[in-house]
Structures are given as C-alpha cells and as structure tokens.
Amino acid sequence: MNEHDDMNQHHLEARLRSAIHTEADEADPGALHERVRSIPDTVEPQPQRWWHGLSSGASRGAGLDGARVKGGTTMFSAVRVAAVVAALALGTTFAINTISEPTGGPTPGAVADAEWLGVTGSGRFQIDTRNGGVFGRQAMSDDRVSGDVYTTWEAESGANEEGDWTMWGATRITNEQGTWEGEYAGFIEPDGQRNAMGWFEGSGAYEGLSYLQHMHGYLGDVTLTGLVYPGSIPPTVVRGMDGPLKPAPPLPEG
Amino acid sequence: MEIGEVLTRQRRERDLGLAVHDAEDAPAADSASAARRDAFRRLVDLHLDRYYRLAAVILGDAVVAQDAVHDAFVQAWRKWDSLREPARFEAWFGRIVVNTCRNLQQRERRRVARDISECTGLRAPDSLSTVPDQLVIREAFRRLKPEDRTILALRYYLDLKVDDIAVVMGLRSRAAASRLHRALERLRLVLEEDATKDAVA
Numbered sequence: 001m002n003e004h005d006d007m008n009q010h011h012l013e014a015r016l017r018s019a020i021h022t023e024a025d026e027a028d029p030g031a032l033h034e035r036v037r038s039i040p041d042t043v044e045p046q047p048q049r050w051w052h053g054l055s056s057g058a059s060r061g062a063g064l065d066g067a068r069v070k071g072g073t074t075m076f077s078a079v080r081v082a083a084v085v086a087a088l089a090l091g092t093t094f095a096i097n098t099i100s101e102p103t104g105g106p107t108p109g110a111v112a113d114a115e116w117l118g119v120t121g122s123g124r125f126q127i128d129t130r131n132g133g134v135f136g137r138q139a140m141s142d143d144r145v146s147g148d149v150y151t152t153w154e155a156e157s158g159a160n161e162e163g164d165w166t167m168w169g170a171t172r173i174t175n176e177q178g179t180w181e182g183e184y185a186g187f188i189e190p191d192g193q194r195n196a197m198g199w200f201e202g203s204g205a206y207e208g209l210s211y212l213q214h215m216h217g218y219l220g221d222v223t224l225t226g227l228v229y230p231g232s233i234p235p236t237v238v239r240g241m242d243g244p245l246k247p248a249p250p251l252p253e254g
Numbered sequence: 255m256e257i258g259e260v261l262t263r264q265r266r267e268r269d270l271g272l273a274v275h276d277a278e279d280a281p282a283a284d285s286a287s288a289a290r291r292d293a294f295r296r297l298v299d300l301h302l303d304r305y306y307r308l309a310a311v312i313l314g315d316a317v318v319a320q321d322a323v324h325d326a327f328v329q330a331w332r333k334w335d336s337l338r339e340p341a342r343f344e345a346w347f348g349r350i351v352v353n354t355c356r357n358l359q360q361r362e363r364r365r366v367a368r369d370i371s372e373c374t375g376l377r378a379p380d381s382l383s384t385v386p387d388q389l390v391i392r393e394a395f396r397r398l399k400p401e402d403r404t405i406l407a408l409r410y411y412l413d414l415k416v417d418d419i420a421v422v423m424g425l426r427s428r429a430a431a432s433r434l435h436r437a438l439e440r441l442r443l444v445l446e447e448d449a450t451k452d453a454v455a
Contacts, residue, residue, distance in 0.1 A: 019391035027310035040291040207349040
C-alpha cells in the first residue's frame, strides 16, 4: 500500500468511525433499561448443569461410583427419539414423557420462528479403553458442529422386550471456535448399533446457541443429523418413567 | 443413613437440580439469589447502552436492536451460572449479542427479500453533493452484508482490537484481520458505485 492509498484508507476509516458513532448516538435505549432490569423478576435462571465445572478427578468418581450398569425401568424408544425430531421439525408441542415440563427452554414457536439450521454428517468413534468412554471425530455439513468428540455412558443392566439396551451419558464436541456440551440418551440395538439423541449447549463462539443431534450406526461409522438453533436447551432433558435418571458419568476436563 | 450416603444423595440431588433447601437454608438461598440479581442489574447498567448501540449499528434499526439486546440479556440471565469468569463478561456477552443480531439479520433478510418490490424507488433523488457525507457512508454501510457490518461495528464503534474481535466472532486473529480488511474494501466499492451512479444521474 503506497502513501496515497494509506491516506485514503485512513480517511475512509475516519469517515466510517464518525458515521457509525453518529448513528449509535442517535439510538435511544429509552425504556429498555427498565425492561432488561426486570428480566430476573420474570425469567428463571437455568439451573446449573451437572457437567458444568466438574473436574476430571473427584467428579469422575462421583459419576461413576457404583456399577457402570444400572437396573431400572427407564424406556427410551426409537419412536420417542423420532418424535422429538419430528416435533422440532414441525414446530409442534413436545408430548413425550421422557422430557419433563420444559419451563423455559426453546418453545416450539421459538424454534419455528428463529433461524435454525439442519445439519448432516458422520462420525467415527472408538472405545476409550482406559476411561471407559468413547472418543472420535465427527464431520458435519456445518463446521460449527464438527470436531473432536468425547462421550461417557451408562447403560441399563439388561435389554428391554424389544432387545434394546437403554444407554445415556454426556458428550462434548470441541473445535477451534468453541465447545458443545450436554447429555444424550438412547439405546443399543440388538445388532450393536447405537441410536441416541443428544441436546447440547454451545460455548465459546457458540454462546447462545444450542444443538440437537441424533446419531445412528456402529461406533466406527455413525450417521449424524441435527439442528443448530438460537436459544437454550430445556431445563431437564432426560427423565425416565420413574424419575430422573442416574447422572451420566461426567466428562473429563476439556 | 451413613454420612457417606447422605453426602452422595445430596450430591446427586444437586447434580440433578433437585436439591430442596431446608428451612434454615432458605435465608442463605434468598440472599444468594438477591446477590445474583443485583450483579446482573449492575452489569445491565454498565453495559446496556453500549451493546444496544452496537446492535443498532449492526442491525440498522433501533427498534429491532431493542429486541435483540433484550433477548441477549434474557439468554445471559438464563445462563448466568455458566459464566465461570465474571471478568470475561464482555467477551461472553459480546458473543451472545453478535449471535442474536446474526439470527435476527437472517430472519430480517428473508422478510426483506419478500418485500423488496415495495422498496423500489425508495432512494431519494438527492445528488451526492447535497447529501451529507455521513448519510452517504451510512447508506453504503447498510448495504453491506451482515457479517461485514458486524465486524466494522466491532472495530469502529466498540474500538475493539483485531484479537478481541476474533474472540467475539469466534475467529482466528488472522481471519478476523482478513475479514476486516475485506469488509472495508467492500464498503469502498459500494461508495464508488454510488458515486458513479450519482455522477451518471
């Protein structure tokens, strides 16, 4: 850039700065202060997720105390998983008993109105033999939800009548721009294929966004579909027929 | 019940968000809740004007900007407990505002695309010489892509350095610098196009 270009550049920057500041000064927040200050009176803060702030040492033990498998009557069928996707896609009401009274999460209307993005992709995962989790990478049609994946898991002690084993856990998807963390639930099909749905909160560059993902397939070759949308995940995602599930094993520190 | 079992149960209840405070814990819980509300309101008082004006510049609409900033603060309040380092509030909240504006812009773009026929002939027939320079710049700025407007507003309204812009926009520093340069170039091109059209007219 020569001296003339340099002067032009500075001149343009100065004009732009002046114009932007004038426009900004013209914007009057008016009653916005009061409106925003009253938010705590009408909006419930989201309860802190159990995976927030957990360290890999004590908390790992906390989540894993007792056996890896657990008895119970929790059900999480393919029909319910499909229904959640359908409910989101169609903007209809959640009517699934595995989701307990979402009080402040993404209402169907909000999901339908906001800019949400459907994504597809695949993943290759393998068992972390040392820690009992699953790790790998996923590549999606939108880079924001691609990256390194680490997942922990719990499972029922036995299969249900259809031969499916209920499983659940926590997942972290990490890339250079940010992280998605949350819980998933689903089942292992009789032939060993995993079928699960996870609901994740974005952080880093993805602050304020949530990601709903469905996975299906063998660990080494998983098909993934999902939705990225603005807003939060529901306060409680996974709930069994007889109450909340045992906490999924916590993720190791990222 | 063994003390270990009690602790385990309490931990589980806390983890699941089910913990019920005993009566004697209630004042402490109320106090913590009040402190959290106070902290939130202090940050609102400190930062609202600045981020509202940033949103107004990015969106080019003061009313829509009010909704954007309100929605961003709702999200911030809902996720208050996930703000692990209060000192990093600005970077954290900046991302929320930018993402909220981005979503609103995309929605608005669809709406504008539908209504574009109503907008033909909107431009006033003023000649360049009679239009104040700031209006020329502002009109050109509004015709930029949302991403360009966002990065220029972060740089020339908030006066953020490239590294800080990168943090807010979730980019590497080099990518942020490159995008900033390209956004300025596009603004220059729009201004030149306008000047040519006005000269012909």
